[in-house]
Amino acid sequence: NAGVTQTPKFQVLKTGQSMTLQCAQDMNHEYMSWYRQDPGMGLRLIHYSVGAGITDQGEVPNGYNVSRSTTEDFPLRLLSAAPSQTSVYFCASSSWGDTHNEQFFGPGTRLTVL
């Protein structure tokens, strides 16, 4: 199993550009989520999904869109990038429900917005 994969690993954008961060998992996990990590801030939840067609907002959803059309994929879209979105983005997945729901994390995408 590849686990959780994220592409790209690095990206530089100009203010106002749009892009999609890709996330895929091959563990048949219902739950997927996106976090951003900034120095001294820990991880902050952006959006999450508990299954195909179901998404919800986390702590810092503004400026980001998500959709979940399949169990495997959970892309994160930046419609108009801003310098404040410079961060490291992590995707994670887990089983859903009151069972072992440890999160499996991807390697991260380092995004710089100029």
Add this chain to the structure above:
Amino acid sequence: SQQGEEDPQALSIQEGENATMNCSYKTSINNLQWYRQNSGRGLVHLILIRSNEREKHSGRLRVTLDTSKKSSSLLITASRAADTASYFCAKRPNAGGTSYGKLTFGQGTILTVHP
């Protein structure tokens, strides 16, 4: 505001010593999880403790949970240089529906173990 605040923010010890990190939270939880992050890498799950549990062990790790104080501690015994990493607690809310999915992380503790 972030749930799962941790202290200390940084901890520096010698190999062989024990390391204790603390995590506090504000609202009711279903479970609390501890993760490790090596520099420049993704997070790796260490241990999960449920709200009806008080203590769990995994190898050199010991986690305690005090729901009356809304706090948890991670103890690493006989630390090694390879334990150098950032450690995060994450809380799963005691909520129904999709709100159960709001797993939120603290700011983390940076542990440095000197050989």
